[in-house]
Amino acid sequence: MTPSPDAPSRPETGRTASADVPSVADPIVAAATTPSQQFAARSGRAPGGGAGRLLRGLWSNLWRLWFFVTVLVLWWVLSADSTSTFFPPLRDIAQSLYDTWIAGEARSDLWSSLRHFAVGYTIAGVLGVAVGALLWKFQRIGHAVSPVLYFIYVIPTAALLPAIVAIMGIGSSMKITIIVLAAIWPTMLNTLDGMRGIEPLRLDTARVLHMSPLATVRSIVLPGAMPQIMAGLRHSLQIGVIMMVVSELIASREGIGFFILEAQQRFAITEMWTGIIVLAVVGSILTFLFIAVERVVLAWYIGARAVEQKG
Amino acid sequence: MSHPAVTPTSHSGTGTEPVLSVRALQKAYNVGKPNERLAIADVTFDVAKGEFVCVVGPSGAGKTTLLRCLSGLLAPTSGEVRFEGAPLQEVPARLSVVFQDYSRSLMPWLTVNRNVALPLKVAGVAKRQREDRIAEVLHAVGLGDVGRNYPWQLSGGMQQRVAIARALAHQPDMLLMDEPFASVDAQTRFDLEDLILKVRSDLDITVVLVTHDIDEAVYLADRVVVLSGAPSRVEEIVPVPLGRPRNQLVTRSEETFAQLRRHLMELVTAH
Numbered sequence: 001m002t003p004s005p006d007a008p009s010r011p012e013t014g015r016t017a018s019a020d021v022p023s024v025a026d027p028i029v030a031a032a033t034t035p036s037q038q039f040a041a042r043s044g045r046a047p048g049g050g051a052g053r054l055l056r057g058l059w060s061n062l063w064r065l066w067f068f069v070t071v072l073v074l075w076w077v078l079s080a081d082s083t084s085t086f087f088p089p090l091r092d093i094a095q096s097l098y099d100t101w102i103a104g105e106a107r108s109d110l111w112s113s114l115r116h117f118a119v120g121y122t123i124a125g126v127l128g129v130a131v132g133a134l135l136w137k138f139q140r141i142g143h144a145v146s147p148v149l150y151f152i153y154v155i156p157t158a159a160l161l162p163a164i165v166a167i168m169g170i171g172s173s174m175k176i177t178i179i180v181l182a183a184i185w186p187t188m189l190n191t192l193d194g195m196r197g198i199e200p201l202r203l204d205t206a207r208v209l210h211m212s213p214l215a216t217v218r219s220i221v222l223p224g225a226m227p228q229i230m231a232g233l234r235h236s237l238q239i240g241v242i243m244m245v246v247s248e249l250i251a252s253r254e255g256i257g258f259f260i261l262e263a264q265q266r267f268a269i270t271e272m273w274t275g276i277i278v279l280a281v282v283g284s285i286l287t288f289l290f291i292a293v294e295r296v297v298l299a300w301y302i303g304a305r306a307v308e309q310k311g
Numbered sequence: 312m313s314h315p316a317v318t319p320t321s322h323s324g325t326g327t328e329p330v331l332s333v334r335a336l337q338k339a340y341n342v343g344k345p346n347e348r349l350a351i352a353d354v355t356f357d358v359a360k361g362e363f364v365c366v367v368g369p370s371g372a373g374k375t376t377l378l379r380c381l382s383g384l385l386a387p388t389s390g391e392v393r394f395e396g397a398p399l400q401e402v403p404a405r406l407s408v409v410f411q412d413y414s415r416s417l418m419p420w421l422t423v424n425r426n427v428a429l430p431l432k433v434a435g436v437a438k439r440q441r442e443d444r445i446a447e448v449l450h451a452v453g454l455g456d457v458g459r460n461y462p463w464q465l466s467g468g469m470q471q472r473v474a475i476a477r478a479l480a481h482q483p484d485m486l487l488m489d490e491p492f493a494s495v496d497a498q499t500r501f502d503l504e505d506l507i508l509k510v511r512s513d514l515d516i517t518v519v520l521v522t523h524d525i526d527e528a529v530y531l532a533d534r535v536v537v538l539s540g541a542p543s544r545v546e547e548i549v550p551v552p553l554g555r556p557r558n559q560l561v562t563r564s565e566e567t568f569a570q571l572r573r574h575l576m577e578l579v580t581a582h
């Protein structure tokens with residue numbers, strides 16, 4: 001099976017990653033691109049809030065789905081009588097979606113993808129923060145290591161895929177390696193950048209309070225860099241999802257990506273569409289979960305920024 | 312408070328060993344580089360136990376630099392700083408610092424309680440006693456029930472009170488303050504000045520406060536160290552024979568206050 005030529009070199013991979021290259025990335029600007037934060041910043045200064053506000057928030061979020069619902073309805077109505085092979089009626093797709101992914105066999109593909117993603121993303125996130133922190137802490141080593149890191153960083157992960165497959169075969173470790181190699185960068189570089197941007201007076205304060213180096217990192221440096229670390233983790237999440245699919249497209253016997261490719265090759269277009277829809281749903285849920293976590297972790301930041309903007 | 316107010320109302324500063332002694336202190340930035348710059352040329356003075364010393368000087372004189380050298384955050388280029396008899400290596404455990412910029416020295420991700428708890432955690436105080444101590448110091452700086460709030464939910468004056476409470480939490484012998492009241496409004500400033508006087512006499516601590524405000528220096532201090540413009544030297548050390556307790560209205564309208572104020576003004580603006 002030869003991989004479809006354009007799949008591994010999806011342009012988004014390279015572009016999204018390179019957005020983090022400049023080390024002057026402004027944490028406020030970086031974080032401001034998160035819609036959840038903009039929304040939260042507008043909706044009040046105190047983190048948390050009553051059930052009433054939660055309900056209202058939910059309602060206003062639901063209300064914002066109106067366009068999405070309209071598109072779905074239009075798709076349903078306009079495709080109802082479609083005889084085109086490539087654009088089957090949405091009703092058929094929905095039926096097939098249920099048969100294959102909920103009642104049928106493709107569930108194992110879904111779990112396979114999610115498992116690899118979860119392991120890969122966790123490793124990328126933890127390693128990214130840890131390596132970023134070490135590069136910050138040991139500046140001299142950081143200066144020596146940085147050129148090498150940037151050298152690896154500029155290689156599009158897609159170009160490494162043949163090598164990784166050759167070395168690791170087509171098992172889980174290959175997929176996880178691909179996800180880690182591609183997704184680690186935004187988290188690592190944002191962590192480094194965020195830690196470099198820590199207010200020097202806060203570090204002085206830590207010294208004046210006689211905090212140990214470890215306590216300083218845990219209580220001052222890590223929380224202080226958290227807005228940027230979260231921005232990096234979010235970016236890594238997107239890249240992780242992309243690489244999860246890519247790893248299944250190039251050499252695999254299971255996973256959502258494999259399902260899509262395989263359906264296309266045996267001309268099961270309706271099923272192919274269901275795979276793509278599942279991917280979209282998985283991506284949306286992961287993003288939604290991330291935003292929910294981010295709102296809790298960065299509640300102080302969202303609140304402080306709202307006060308700042310008002311004052 | 313746990314400490315009875317037994318502090319005598321004036322400090323002679325003679326006879327006892329000084330808590331802090333500064334000898335021929337010199338500080339240059341970027342030594343050996345083309346942009347080398349001498350910030351402090353030669354500063355010598357002593358601070359006795361329980362004394363309140365203010366350091367005044369024109370803007371850019373090197374006041375912050377001096378305070379950072381006194382706290383052990385910055386190593387002097389030459390000369391010596393001794394705290395409680397020992398040469399300064401790191402920041403001494405019995406010393407606390409309040410910075411001018413409270414919004415940057417308080418941690419916005421911690422509630423007021425947790426900010427104040429930081430030094431207590433370092434000292435290994437148990438949770439139960441920690442909570443008592445936090446309530447105690449917050450009360451001492453005139454903050455009521457704000458412990459669960461975040462610093463950014465408070466006014467500037469309240470934030471600076473939190474910073475002072477944090478500095479006092481682990482019962483230091485000495486408090487160093489760098490223009491602590493420069494970024495609050497005039498009324499709050501008076502309140503905080505009186506607060507620090509009260510805290511000082513209640514807890515019997517030694518205070519060195521840097522300011523560019525001559526009135527503030529006279530109002531607060533037992534002695535005022537006047538610095539020249541950069542690179543700074545000690546222009547004169549002026550004793551302040553005003554009685555205590557001091558009062559914003561009464562003290563500031565005394566004849567002695569006006570004379571001291573005038574004298575200091577001449578010293579600072581002499582060049």
Ligand SMILES: Nc1ncnc2c1ncn2[C@@H]1O[C@H](COP(=O)(O)OP(=O)(O)OP(=O)(O)O)[C@@H](O)[C@H]1O
Pocket residue numbers: 340341348349350368369370371372373374375376377523541
């Ligand atoms: N980190 C630094 N590197 C180089 N030069 C410095 C540094 N910090 C201060 N200086 C210089 O040292 C001199 C004294 O600065 P310092 O901040 O101590 O003065 P200051 O009296 O506190 O001023 P201000 O009244 O503005 O607070 C200034 O000329 C300043 O430019």
Ligand SMILES: [Mg+2]
Pocket residue numbers: 374375376
């Ligand atoms: Mg200063």
